Amino acid sequence: GDVAMFSLEMTSTAVITRLVTSTAMMNIGGKIKDHQWFRITNSLMKVGQLRLWLDDRAGLCVAEMRAALMRVPKTRLIVVDYLGLMAEDKKAQRHDLAVGGNARDLRALAKDLGAHVIVLCQLNRKVEDRDPPVPAQADLRDSGNLEEHADNVWFIYRPAYYDDKADNTAQILIEKQRHGESHLRIEAKWDGPTQRFYDEETRYGEPQERTDTHSGNTTRGPAADWQKAAAGDNENQY
Numbered sequence: 761g762d763v764a765m766f767s768l769e770m771t772s773t774a775v776i777t778r779l780v781t782s783t784a785m786m787n788i789g790g791k792i793k794d795h796q797w798f799r800i801t802n803s804l805m806k807v808g809q810l811r812l813w814l815d816d817r818a819g820l821c822v823a824e825m826r827a828a829l830m831r832v833p834k835t836r837l838i839v840v841d842y843l844g845l846m847a848e849d850k851k852a853q854r855h856d857l858a859v860g861g862n863a864r865d866l867r868a869l870a871k872d873l874g875a876h877v878i879v880l881c882q883l884n885r886k887v888e889d890r891d892p893p894v895p896a897q898a899d900l901r902d903s904g905n906l907e908e909h910a911d912n913v914w915f916i917y918r919p920a921y922y923d924d925k926a927d928n929t930a931q932i933l934i935e936k937q938r939h940g941e942s943h944l945r946i947e948a949k950w951d952g953p954t955q956r957f958y959d960e961e962t963r964y965g966e967p968q969e970r971t972d973t974h975s976g977n978t979t980r981g982p983a984a985d986w987q988k989a990a991a992g993d994n995e996n997q998y
Contacts, residue, residue, distance in 0.1 A: 762811040763837045766825055768845035772814040778955065780807050787953040821847040822865035826872075835875050840866065842880035844901060860905040867909045881906060893922055897935050911938040916957075918950055930957060 767775050781788045784803035786796060813832045817824075824847075829835055840846070843862060852858035863879070870877040887899045895915040897907045907913055913936035919926035932946040948957045 762813055762832050762835050763839065764813045764815070764829055764832050764835045765839040765841070766820060766828075767814060767816045767841050768818055768820065769841055770816065772816040775814060775816070776807065780804055782954050782956055783807060785954050785956075788955050790953070819845065819847045821849075822862060822869055826869055829869075829873065835873060838870070838873075838875050838877045840877065840879045842882065843906075844882055856902045859902040860909070863906050863909040879910075888922070892919065893917075894931075895933065907936060910936065912936055920950070928952070932957075 765775070770778075778788055780800065780803045783806055784796075784799040786792070786799060792800060813835075815825075815828055820828075825838075825840075829838070843859065846862050848855070848858035849861050852861055866877050866879060869875075882901045883895055883899045884901050887893050887895050894917050897913055900906050900913075912934065915933040915935060917931045917933055918929075920928060928950045930948045930950040932948055934940075934942060934944040934946070936942050937944070948959055950957055
């Protein structure tokens with residue numbers, strides 16, 4: 761099915777540019793050299809085949825998102841970047857209640873459309889006061905009961921963001937999972953120039969042979985670069 765992305769912060773041009781260069785495994789902020797245009801062309805072809813629908817209007821509310829999605833009837837995944845930039849209900853007495861209301865309405869939208877919704881959210885600065893600064897659910901900015909309405913709460917923790925001497929190791933932290941085990945830690949690697957998360961087996965986007973330690977069977981699987989979970993240093997899925 762189609763994927764709909766509401767980019768409340770970045771323009772659609774910026775999103776596509778980042779998607780193309782990341783798919784081409786190229787430095788997002790670097791200058792394109794002559795011999796790299798072939799990779800860019802191939803990447804453009806791949807991105808052009810995606811069933812991706814982008815809306816970069818600022819300050820949308822859930823009602824406006826619902827109306828826009830009527831033009832994408834087969835939507836199976838909705839991405840909102842990010843919750844703090846959504847329009848708030850003027851009747852809400854406090855900011856955190858307005859944020860919580862948006863989270864509740866997004867959950868209702870997902871149920872009505874039969875789609876999955878990934879919403880990015882920023883963290884409070886208080887996380888930086890801890891040692892180590894590993895994020896937790898209480899760090900969700902203007903929480904507004906986000907963890908209550910979310911089926912899953914995922915964080916991304918990169919020690920190198922806080923310590924220049926740390927390596928490029930990253931952790932995907934699953935703090936809440938309604939239909940599975942919580943408090944899971946999944947190791948990954950972070951490549952800053954291409955803005956990608958990856959594991960050692962699939963760093964270059966190609967399926968690799970790997971052996972199941974229990975059965976001994978060797979299989980080839982699809983690339984798993986964690987790009988779905990990549991939302992920046994202080995933006996996290998919930």
